Amino acid sequence: MKMKKLTALLLASLMAVSMTACGGTPASGDGAGSNDASDSSSESSTDASGSSEESSTDASDSTEEASGSDSAESSDGGSEASGQAEGFTTAVEGKLTMATNAAFPPYEYVEGGQIAGIDAEIAAAIADKLGLELQIDDMEFDSITEAIKGGKADIGLAGMTVTPDRQEEVDFTVSYAxxxxxxxxxxxxxxxxxxxxxxxxxxxxIGVQRNTTGDIYTTGDIEDAGLGTIDRYSKGAEAVQALTTGKVDCVVIDNEPAKAFVAEVDGLKILDTEYITEDYAAAMSKENSALYEAVNTALQELIADGTVQGIIDKYITAE
Structure with missing residues (x-):
């Protein structure tokens, strides 16, 4: 099997989180707040517990190509109605800080040293509406919730699924995908x-990315029922690599990154069957209702005017 591109993708995603120790405790849920998944991982997985790593990327660089603009910073002219909201505070004055795990194409990934993808572009559009500059912090998936709860990040966009357990930890905006x-x-x-x-x-x-909904669902449906073993990895690319070397029998993961991985590796396929369907939304702190209302309103406007769908269509071709 050809694994050069998969290895390159894995290395790129690992390099993206090698700058600074995050210092946050892994979330009691998935990077979005679910604690259903077990902390045990396979021998070949990278442990995401303890101190996780992150890097910060200013969206004036990270979303430059994806958004088609020279900067994600808001124009001097201000924004629409949602951008006129007053009274909210952000983790960094004048900036909207987005926490993500840039190893989940096409929603977020590293390209040319920059974070690109659907979520990066949506966050840039929200920041523009609010008159803020977007900053993207790349970290382990299961550190995102703690970054939000601890006030280090304003918004979590990482292909996060809304689940009851996560809703106990953070608030979710309207679903955008x-x-x-x-x-x-x-x-x-x-x-x-x-x-x-x-x-x-x-x-x-079964190989999964640790603390994602793939982990949560297979843990309950399979491992807890005594129907198999779940091997957990820090990144989806690691789980796929384990599949190519025979360490796992299959990988349960979101469809879009699955298509990206399979396209780069010979000898793999996606079964013509769905494991489960879920909604993606942005995670935010329960302690900052003013910012939540501003962001949620901005996102609703971007959905209504077709901006969000236009961004998604750039990355995902209808089948």
Missing amino acids: TGVQVIIVTEDSDITSADDLLAEGASHT
């Missing part, structure tokens, strides 16, 4: 559908 969990297998795999993973007597090893 729908995600689907799918199953990646090798082309010669005997796994043909999600039913094979849930069948009585099943004993597969």
Whole structure:
């Protein structure tokens, strides 16, 4: 199997988080606040517990190519109605700080040393409406919630799914996209559908990204039911690499990054079956209602005027 591009993608994502220690305690949930997933990981996984790493990227650089503008900083002319909101505070004065894990294409990924993708562009559009400059902090997925709760980040955009457990930790904006969990297998795999993973007597090893909803759902459906083992990795690319080397039997992950990984690696395929469908939204602190209202209103306006759909269409082709 050709793994050069997958390895390059993995290395790029690892380099993006090698600058500064985050210092935050891993979230009691997924990077978005769910604590259903177990902390145990496979031998080959990178432990995301303890101190995680992050880097900061000013969106005037990180979203430059994706947004088609020279800077994500708001123009002097101000913004629409939502941008006139007053009374909210941000983690850094004059900036909207976005926490993400830039290893989840096409929602967020590192390209040319910059963070690009759907979420980066949406965050830049929100910041522009609010008259703020966007700053993107790249960190381990399961550190995002703590960064938000601790006031180090204003908003978490990382292909986060709204779940009841996460809602106990953070508030979520209106949903801006729908995600689907799918199953990646090798082309010669005997796994043909999600039913094979849930069948009585099943004993597969499933690779997931730690504390994502893929982890949460498979933990409850498979591991807790005694139908298999879940191997947890810090990044989806690591789980896919484990599949190519035979360490896991399949990978459960969101559809869009799954398509990106499979396109770069020979011998893999996505099963023509969905594991579960879910909604993506932005995570925000429960302690800053004024900023939440401003961001949520701005996002609603961007959805209504077609901006969000236009951004998504740039990265995802309708099938």
